[in-house]
Amino acid sequence: MTVASIGRPAGDDRGGRTAFQGAPGAFSHEACVELRPWDVHVPFETFAGAITAVKSGDCDCALIPVENSTIGVVEPAATLVAEAGLPIVGDAWRPIRMALMAIDGAVIEQIRTVASHPMALRQCAKTLAEMDVEIVEAFDTAGAAREVAERGDRTRAALAPAAAAEVYGLTVLRNDLQDSDDNRTRFVLLAREPG
Structure with a gap:
């Protein structure tokens, strides 16, 4: 097909x-x-x-x-x-292109926790290991982005499509976090x- x-x-x-x-x-x-x-x-x-x-x-x-x-x-x-x-x-x-996003004013060096769907987290496992952050599983990539926006914590980020940043008013800190091009x-x- x-x-x-x-x-x-x-x-x-x-x-x-x-x-x-x-x-x-x-x-x-x-x-x-x-x-x-x-x-x-x-x-x-x-x-x-x-x-x-x-x-x-x-x-x-x-x-x-x-x-x-x-x-x-x-x-x-x-x-x-x-x-x-x-x-x-x-x-x-x-x-599938993964973007790391957080609230306005956050910087990548501040991020301590990254949330996303388990499959998205697995697609970025090597990159996340290099970042030395706590991983949190969420029901969905965009759901994780929505939660980051709602919490307003500059140390939290989500892995999701870049478009989710627009939907939930977040800032993309880094694009293309997936381990494979x-x-x-x-x-x-x-x-x-x-x-």
């Missing part, structure tokens, strides 16, 4: 509802905006929640990350997709009906 297979079928001008795991500004949200710009993008805290929304008819499809070029299979997402009983109607690989994630599109 190709990126085009995620696109809108020829002659179909209707918008739908695409579920994704994470908060607005997350990598999955970015993928929805890029691959299904005509849809309403509906955030869920868990992969299971996004998949259940498709099964129940609350959403037309779900865009779920299942594999990363740096760390391999994305769990529990890949298992949930395999067990969902929903057809995969498209897939696409997207580049070729860091990509494969997203699959699940729907109730085969494409």
